Amino acid sequence: MLSFYDILKRSEEGKYMEEREFDLKVVAKNARRLVKEYDIRFNREEIVTSDDSLADDVWKAGFELALETGIYCVSTRRIIKFTEEEIKEGLRSAPSQLIVGEGRDARLLYARKIEDQRPPIIMGGQAGAPIPEEFYYHMALSYMQEPLIDTINHGGLHKIKGIEVRTGSPAEALATILELRYLREAAKAAGRPGIHLLAAESSNTCIGDLAVQNPEGLRKTDAHLIAILNDLKTDYDRLTKAFTFKIYGGFNVALVDPVIGGFLGGPEGVAIGFIASYLLSRLIYYADYYIIHPIHPKYVSTSSLETMWVLNIVGQAMARHTNFILMGDVWTSNGAGSYEIFYEITANTITNVVTGSHPLGVSATNGKYPNASGLETRFMAEVAHAAVKFKRSDANELVKTFLKKYYPERMEKPNYGKPFPELYDMETIQPRKWWLELYNKAKKEVADYGIPLE
Amino acid sequence: MSEKDTLCKKLFNAIVDGDSDAAREAVEKLLNLGVDAYSIVKECMIPAMKLVGDKFAKLEIFLPEVMMAAEAFEKCMKLIEPKILAEKKSELVVGKVVIGTIQGDIHDLGKNIVALMLRAAGFEVYDLGRDVPVAEFVKKAKEVDADIIAISALLSTSLPYVKDVIKLLKELNLRDKYILMVGGGAVTREWAKEVGADGYGENADEAVKVALELIEKKRKKK
Numbered sequence: 001m002l003s004f005y006d007i008l009k010r011s012e013e014g015k016y017m018e019e020r021e022f023d024l025k026v027v028a029k030n031a032r033r034l035v036k037e038y039d040i041r042f043n044r045e046e047i048v049t050s051d052d053s054l055a056d057d058v059w060k061a062g063f064e065l066a067l068e069t070g071i072y073c074v075s076t077r078r079i080i081k082f083t084e085e086e087i088k089e090g091l092r093s094a095p096s097q098l099i100v101g102e103g104r105d106a107r108l109l110y111a112r113k114i115e116d117q118r119p120p121i122i123m124g125g126q127a128g129a130p131i132p133e134e135f136y137y138h139m140a141l142s143y144m145q146e147p148l149i150d151t152i153n154h155g156g157l158h159k160i161k162g163i164e165v166r167t168g169s170p171a172e173a174l175a176t177i178l179e180l181r182y183l184r185e186a187a188k189a190a191g192r193p194g195i196h197l198l199a200a201e202s203s204n205t206c207i208g209d210l211a212v213q214n215p216e217g218l219r220k221t222d223a224h225l226i227a228i229l230n231d232l233k234t235d236y237d238r239l240t241k242a243f244t245f246k247i248y249g250g251f252n253v254a255l256v257d258p259v260i261g262g263f264l265g266g267p268e269g270v271a272i273g274f275i276a277s278y279l280l281s282r283l284i285y286y287a288d289y290y291i292i293h294p295i296h297p298k299y300v301s302t303s304s305l306e307t308m309w310v311l312n313i314v315g316q317a318m319a320r321h322t323n324f325i326l327m328g329d330v331w332t333s334n335g336a337g338s339y340e341i342f343y344e345i346t347a348n349t350i351t352n353v354v355t356g357s358h359p360l361g362v363s364a365t366n367g368k369y370p371n372a373s374g375l376e377t378r379f380m381a382e383v384a385h386a387a388v389k390f391k392r393s394d395a396n397e398l399v400k401t402f403l404k405k406y407y408p409e410r411m412e413k414p415n416y417g418k419p420f421p422e423l424y425d426m427e428t429i430q431p432r433k434w435w436l437e438l439y440n441k442a443k444k445e446v447a448d449y450g451i452p453l454e
Numbered sequence: 455m456s457e458k459d460t461l462c463k464k465l466f467n468a469i470v471d472g473d474s475d476a477a478r479e480a481v482e483k484l485l486n487l488g489v490d491a492y493s494i495v496k497e498c499m500i501p502a503m504k505l506v507g508d509k510f511a512k513l514e515i516f517l518p519e520v521m522m523a524a525e526a527f528e529k530c531m532k533l534i535e536p537k538i539l540a541e542k543k544s545e546l547v548v549g550k551v552v553i554g555t556i557q558g559d560i561h562d563l564g565k566n567i568v569a570l571m572l573r574a575a576g577f578e579v580y581d582l583g584r585d586v587p588v589a590e591f592v593k594k595a596k597e598v599d600a601d602i603i604a605i606s607a608l609l610s611t612s613l614p615y616v617k618d619v620i621k622l623l624k625e626l627n628l629r630d631k632y633i634l635m636v637g638g639g640a641v642t643r644e645w646a647k648e649v650g651a652d653g654y655g656e657n658a659d660e661a662v663k664v665a666l667e668l669i670e671k672k673r674k675k676k
Contacts, residue, residue, distance in 0.1 A: 028516075028518035158613070166612075166615065167558025203611070230561075260513070261517060262517045262563050265518070297658070306513075
């Protein structure tokens with residue numbers, strides 16, 4: 001693998017280019033050409049495809065995109081490029097399994113295969129959401145106490161002790177320290193002190209990540225996110241996060257979240273952009289595992305038709321050609337407390353589990369409101385465990401059936417549900433009766449479609 | 455079909471295809487034919503951008519194509535603008551928007567989409583880019599006599615800076631002079647209302663719709 005110094009050097013000595021030129025003449029042009037060359041086509045009827053050759057084409061096109069495009073460093077306006085051998089070395093050295101967490105709470109996080117019958121690792125929490133400090137701990141506990149949830153990725157704090165957290169301010173450090181403190185306390189209270197945390201969500205810059213690189217904050221068995229900026233870009237801040245955490249000894253997680261309709265183009269271009277981003281993030285971030293998070297230009301959610309197709313094909317392409325460990329996001333338009341959220345979770349989770357990724361969620365309301373709880377993530381976990389029995393063709397039919405129940409009407413006008421304190425009893429941290437009844441009703445409905453939840 | 459109609463069609467297609475050279479050539483020929491500059495914009499160019507906006511909304515084309523179309527449109531405008539009478543010029547522009555991603559936030563893809571969709575809807579758009587310092591929004595709005603200041607924020611940690619823009623506008627007694635719109639991943643409808651923004655867009659479609667409504671309201675007030 002290339003050293004930090006090699007990467008830094010390339011970010012400062014690579015080819016200089018204006019960003020607009022990189023967007024249009026490099027990314028857009030190459031992505032469009034490769035989609036055409038490999039004849040990659042988005043198929044609305046095959047959200048979960050059984051076509052292996054399509055996955056192979058997406059893989060090949062994505063590999064070429066990584067090789068030809070490289071990654072743009074916004075801070076220096078230079079392109080970091082890699083040779084084919086270097087990219088292949090990144091592939092060879094990627095871990096196919098990791099022990100995450102500690103003691104009896106440790107889990108084996110592994111690279112899933114297509115139609116993999118092993119139980120997936122469930123990562124729970126309302127990732128990406130700003131959570132009010134007054135119920136951050138309680139909400140975190142609602143996930144930690146769910147036995148089916150193996151690991152945690154919860155939201156961040158946007159206000160601490162009444163002070164708004166501003167990007168680049170010392171509050172980012174303080175908020176991230178507090179976030180980890182609440183998460184640790186919740187883990188202890190749930191009797192799972194060693195549970196794996198993917199955290200430091202309260203800070204956008206590297207300030208927060210640097211502040212929690214210690215055993216009271218993020219342990220060496222924990223992880224933090226480093227985003228690939230859209231599309232195929234990075235900057236000094238993200239490289240700092242990557243280098244320092246790797247030196248510390250923790251796990252780097254590459255977050256890839258391109259918008260469909262952006263410079264990469266439609267779902268097909270975004271799919272190959274994912275592959276390229278993973279290959280490049282392995283090299284520049286030393287990523288240990290990876291998040292698949294396609295963004296819909298209108299609904300944001302990963303549960304839309306287009307975004308699920310991307311989840312499906314990226315998962316399959318990666319599973320067929322790499323040992324990369326993938327977490328597929330479950331971001332819903334509807335919120336906890338609504339009935340519709342269960343439909344979105346069902347379709348999205350089946351798609352992820354059958355096509356090579358572990359489910360991560362539920363980030364209800366796309367992380368806009370703290371309208372989420374452990375209960376709908378329990379539902380996600382149950383669907384995930386049931387989905388390991390499905391073949392891709394069966395999964396496709398089920399996903400289409402559930403999609404029809406919310407797409408597009410309930411994404412156009414979602415039911416945002418209710419905030420956590422209205423969903424759970426704040427003293428017992430148990431779901432309120434009406435919310436539990438809604439969950440049981442959804443379980444029954446899903447079982448009627450041949451998805452028995454245990 | 456008359457020569458004017460043929461050339462107008464050529465210009466329309468060139469903009470939709472993002473072919474700046476072909477678009478410029480068609481404009482020059484139309485002007486040489488003696489076609490009024492105002493009608494070239496109104497009848498050939500604006501409908502082309504409208505179609506581009508509609509196609510993007512349906513995901514039939516993507517951001518690069520919209521950018522190329524906008525570039526072709528703007529290159530033609532540079533050629534044609536001096537030939538349009540000042541009083542007619544204002545009829546072609548729905549309104550002026552100063553847009554940017556707020557300080558501390560480097561996520562600009564969503565903002566770029568909104569900026570292009572506003573352009574396609576006939577707005578004159580001044581895109582300040584990303585990580586834009588608070589005072590820059592006000593400075594640019596004053597400089598171009600903007601109708602709308604539109605601020606995007608993806609990160610919840612960049613929201614306090616949006617409030618700073620509003621605070622600054624109030625301190626300078628300029629808050630009522632501009633329509634203030636907010637949007638982006640971190641912004642909710644409730645937050646927009648709470649900070650006193652005039653408009654909010656959940657997505658690019660809604661942002662354009664709201665901008666058009668607010669401009670119309672402003673015009674009626676005058």
